[in-house]
Amino acid sequence: MTPPQGRPGRWRTLWQEWGSPALFALLLTQFGATAVRVDGASMLPGLRHSEQLVVPKVEGWAHRAGLGTYARGDVVVFKPPRSAAAEWTREYRGVTLPWAYRPYLVKRVVGLPGDTVQVRGGTVLVNGKPLPEPRTQAYWDASCHDTASPLANTPAVTVPAGAYFVMGDNRSEGGSLDSRVFGPVDTADIAGRAVASVWPLTLPEHAQAPCDGQAHPERRVQLSGPTHWNPRLLLSE
Numbered sequence: 001m002t003p004p005q006g007r008p009g010r011w012r013t014l015w016q017e018w019g020s021p022a023l024f025a026l027l028l029t030q031f032g033a034t035a036v037r038v039d040g041a042s043m044l045p046g047l048r049h050s051e052q053l054v055v056p057k058v059e060g061w062a063h064r065a066g067l068g069t070y071a072r073g074d075v076v077v078f079k080p081p082r083s084a085a086a087e088w089t090r091e092y093r094g095v096t097l098p099w100a101y102r103p104y105l106v107k108r109v110v111g112l113p114g115d116t117v118q119v120r121g122g123t124v125l126v127n128g129k130p131l132p133e134p135r136t137q138a139y140w141d142a143s144c145h146d147t148a149s150p151l152a153n154t155p156a157v158t159v160p161a162g163a164y165f166v167m168g169d170n171r172s173e174g175g176s177l178d179s180r181v182f183g184p185v186d187t188a189d190i191a192g193r194a195v196a197s198v199w200p201l202t203l204p205e206h207a208q209a210p211c212d213g214q215a216h217p218e219r220r221v222q223l224s225g226p227t228h229w230n231p232r233l234l235l236s237e
Contacts, residue, residue, distance in 0.1 A: 033054055033055060033056045033057060034054075034055050034057055034191075035052050035053065035054060035055070035198070035199075036052070036053050036055050036077045036104060036106065036191075036194065037050060037051070037052055037053075038050065038051045038052075038053065038106050039103075039106075039218075040216075040217070040218050041170055041175065041209055041217040041218040041221055042105075042106075042107070042168035042169070042170045042175060042176035042177070042178070043075075043106055043107070043108070043168055043169045043170065043176075044139075044169060044170045044175075044207060044209050044221070045135070045136070045139045045169065045207060045209075046075075046135070046136075046169050046234075047075070047106065047169070047197065047234075048203065048207055048218075048221070049218035049221070050200070051197050051199065051200070051230075052197065052198055052199035052200075053075070053077070053106065053194040053195075053196065053197055053198070053234070054194065054195055054196045054197075054198055055077050055191060055192040055193065055194050055195070056192055056193070056195060057191070057192055059192050059193060060190060060191050060192030060193070063187055063190070063192075064187055064188055064190075069112070069113075070109050070112075070164060070187075070190070070193060071109065071112075072109055072110065072111075072112055072126075073108060073109060073235075074108070074109045074193045075106060075107070075108050075109075075193065075194040075234050076106075076107065076108075076109055076164070076166060076190050076191075076192070076193055076194065077104050077105070077106055077190070077191045077192060077193075077194055078104065078105060078107070078166070078185050078189050078190040078191060079102040079103070079104055079105070079189045079191075080102055080105060080182050080185070080189070081182050081183060081185065081186070081189065082102070083182075083183075084102075084181070084182035084183075087102060087103075087105075087177075087182060088100040088102055089102075089103055104191060105178075106194065107166035107167055107168050107176070107178050107179075108166060108167060108168070108169060109164050109165070109166055110124060110126065110131060110165050110166060110167045110179070111126055111157075111159045111164065111165030111179075111184070112159060112164065112165075113159050113160065113161045113162060113163060113164070114158070114159060114161070115127055115158070115159050115165065116128070116156050116157065116158045116159075117156070117157050117159065117165045117179075118154055118155065118156040118157070119151070119152055119153060119154045119180060120153055120154075121147045121152065121153065122140075122145050122146055122147035122152040122171060124167070136169045136171065140170075140171040140172065143172070143208070143209060143211065144172045144173070144209070144211030145171050145172070146171055146172055146173040146174075146175070149173050149174070151173075151174070151180050151181070152171075152173075154180050157179075157183070157184070159184045160184060162186060162187050162188075163184035163185060163186050163187065164179075164184060164185055164187070164190070165179045165184050165185075166178055166179050166184075166185055167179060167180065170209065170217075172209055172210075172211055172213070172217075173211075173213040174213045174214075175209070175217065194234055195233065195234060196231065196232065196233050196234060197230060197231060197232055197234060198231050199230075199231070200230055201229070201230055201231065202227040202228065202229060202230055203223075203227060203228065203230045204223040204224060204225050204226070204227055204228075205224070205225030205226055205227070205228055206223065206224045206225040207221050207222070207223055208221065208222040208223075208224070209221055210222075
């Protein structure tokens, strides 16, 4: 006697209509790519407040599993170390939450595992040699390059294995709180490398950062010049 085919057929239909798309969506969100918004002015001049960056998650997963490493100059999205109490917050885009969390930050890789990093007079030294940063250096030299504050003159730090020293491109006084404050970042806390900026579609050509050292500098950035096409790949400086 032939067994009824209704139940297997029903499960097959459910899988095709619901299970397979759900599994694909799960794999895409966990191992595909995600968009991350730049909050603040810590990555000026290269990245501006509210830009949307594409981060391929599969690369982050691979690096956390020990497959591959980040390169100096990469723009990475990460959570600050758990020990950095000042980086925990209860606010999310103007809304106060009942719990504290570590928000994702966007910075640039300056020091690799084993490197010794120091900032002296506003110049980043890696293993005793000035780090080539032509675009960043020229922009801040013409604006308000911080050379005298404690963050512009830091002690030497040797980056441990499995960690990276990250800094914002904003070199004005108080322009970026980064590994100079909370130390190197573990690979496990890095979500991935930002590979492209995809939004907004256009931006004014020039962005002049405030030089007053006050909070929320992104609210006082002066934009000027003709608009240009914004979506682009993010290259290591």
